[in-house]
Amino acid sequence: MTRVKWTVWLPLAVFAGFVALVALQLFRPAGREVESAMIGKPVPAFTLPPASADRPGLSLADLRDGKPKLLNVWASWCIPCAAEAPQLAALQRQGADIVSVAVRDTPDDVARFLARYGNPYSRIGADDLSQVQLGIGSSGVPETFVIDGQGIIRYQHIGDIREPDVAMLLGKLREAAR
Amino acid sequence: MRLLAPLLLALAVPGAALAQNAMPPAPYAYRQLEDPAAEAQAQELMETLRCLKCQSQSIADSDAPMAGDMRHQVRSRIAAGESPEAIRAWLVERYGDYVSYKPRLDSATWPLFALPLLLVAGAALALWRRFGRRG
Numbered sequence: 001m002t003r004v005k006w007t008v009w010l011p012l013a014v015f016a017g018f019v020a021l022v023a024l025q026l027f028r029p030a031g032r033e034v035e036s037a038m039i040g041k042p043v044p045a046f047t048l049p050p051a052s053a054d055r056p057g058l059s060l061a062d063l064r065d066g067k068p069k070l071l072n073v074w075a076s077w078c079i080p081c082a083a084e085a086p087q088l089a090a091l092q093r094q095g096a097d098i099v100s101v102a103v104r105d106t107p108d109d110v111a112r113f114l115a116r117y118g119n120p121y122s123r124i125g126a127d128d129l130s131q132v133q134l135g136i137g138s139s140g141v142p143e144t145f146v147i148d149g150q151g152i153i154r155y156q157h158i159g160d161i162r163e164p165d166v167a168m169l170l171g172k173l174r175e176a177a178r
Numbered sequence: 179m180r181l182l183a184p185l186l187l188a189l190a191v192p193g194a195a196l197a198q199n200a201m202p203p204a205p206y207a208y209r210q211l212e213d214p215a216a217e218a219q220a221q222e223l224m225e226t227l228r229c230l231k232c233q234s235q236s237i238a239d240s241d242a243p244m245a246g247d248m249r250h251q252v253r254s255r256i257a258a259g260e261s262p263e264a265i266r267a268w269l270v271e272r273y274g275d276y277v278s279y280k281p282r283l284d285s286a287t288w289p290l291f292a293l294p295l296l297l298v299a300g301a302a303l304a305l306w307r308r309f310g311r312r313g
Contacts, residue, residue, distance in 0.1 A: 034230050037274045077200075104201045104243055129204045130247035137272035139230035139244075 036137030036156045043151045044135045048125025051102040052110045058099055058125030066149040068176035070169065072100040072121070073133055076113035078141040084160035085117035091166055092120040096173055101127040103141055144169065148176040206253035207246030220253045223262040226279045227269060236279065
């Protein structure tokens with residue numbers, strides 16, 4: 001019997017390794033969220049008209065007034081945005097200044113949504129062309145950004161704010177104040 | 179219950195999810211640029227940018243409102259004289275490499291380009307050693 005060199009097994013080993021890698025990735029749930037690459041960078045300049053009759057619009061200058069803020073990206077047509085309304089109200093009660101942009105929304109729909117779910121916002125800009133949303137690297141609604149007093153993006157929360165996130169976001173705001 | 183709440187809301191607000199289409203699309207979401215050369219540039223770029231809502235489509239292929247807003251950005255920036263690669267860089271700065279379908283050669287991706295060349299060179303060497311010298 002002729003002895004075979006160990007190297008004949010090499011292609012099979014490489015193939016087995018490949019199959020293992022594919023299997024591993026196949027059973028690992030894939031992330032669908034696209035994180036913003038703008039964390040640590042300044043919010044680009046923008047000026048948005050008001051989206052509702054009883055709140056002013058939003059511009060970069062409003063974000064750079066020295067006080068950290070939550071910037072909520074939302075829309076009346078977004079169902080998780082309704083689900084996070086109680087948590088936004090809790091954040092406001094605990095002293096967070098929440099400004100927002102309403103993406104692709106009509107004034108009537110915004111008014112109806114706020115009448116139904118409450119209005120925790122001090123300002124609401126009408127982001128009709130997703131200009132601010134694209135500008136800060138947000139890829140959906142709702143998303144909540146922590147912006148420090150100089151207008152630098154400090155943190156991005158993707159998806160609706162759940163109960164445990166309230167304390168976490170208040171902590172991020174305190175961090176941004178330092 | 180936490181999982182159930184969004185479902186109940188979805189049932190309670192019928193049509194809310196469709197309401198985003200109540201807004202007219204962005205001016206340049208579906209309208210081409212007047213200048214055919216600029217439109218061709220925009221089209222070529224849009225075909226290599228990922229729709230963030232529907233991640234296996236390009237923004238040229240997608241009817242998602244957000245893809246329309248991204249097309250508006252691309253077309254209005256091209257019309258303003260920005261180069262396609264500058265617009266791509268602007269988006270990559272915001273969303274990372276993920277937003278672009280065009281692979282970039284950098285310190286993380288060079289093995290993807292080098293490995294096939296190495297394999298071809300290795301195969302050529304093996305073939306030469308087996309058959310080449312018999313002349």
